[in-house]
Amino acid sequence: MSLAHPVVVGDFGTSAGNIVVLFRAEEFRDYTGWALVSDGSAYRKFVLPDGTFPVATTIRAVFFDNADSDTERELFVLCRHISGIGRAPGNTTPFYNTYIYDLDRRWLYIARRGERVS
Numbered sequence: 001m002s003l004a005h006p007v008v009v010g011d012f013g014t015s016a017g018n019i020v021v022l023f024r025a026e027e028f029r030d031y032t033g034w035a036l037v038s039d040g041s042a043y044r045k046f047v048l049p050d051g052t053f054p055v056a057t058t059i060r061a062v063f064f065d066n067a068d069s070d071t072e073r074e075l076f077v078l079c080r081h082i083s084g085i086g087r088a089p090g091n092t093t094p095f096y097n098t099y100i101y102d103l104d105r106r107w108l109y110i111a112r113r114g115e116r117v118s
Helices: none
Strands: 010-013 016-023 032-039 042-047 056-065 074-082 095-103 107-114
Touching: 010 056, 016 056
Parallel strands: none
Antiparallel strands: 010 016, 016 032, 032 042, 056 074, 074 095, 095 107
C-alpha cells in the first residue's frame, strides 16, 4: 500500500481537525481511505466506501465544502482519469470527476460531477 494523496487535515462532518488518508495497492489504480474523526481526546476511524474508477486514476485534490442541504461540510476528492477506451488520438485523453462523500455516522457517497446533488 502507498499513499494516493498527501494526508489532509480539515473540518468536515460535526468536528474539526479530522484527518483524511487515501491509499492504494497499485499506482494509478482505485483508491480507498480513512477519515480519522476527532472525538474529544481520541479519533474514530471511518473507512471510505469502495468505488469503481476508470483504469488510470490520479487524485488531484482533496478538500471540504458544503454540497447538500445540511450545514456540515462534505469531503471532496478531485480525480483525473484516463480510460484508454475509444479516445483519440492515442487513447490518452484525460477527464476529471469530483467524488463527494458525506459523513453522517458513516460514509455516504453523494455524487460525482454531472450528477445532481440535492
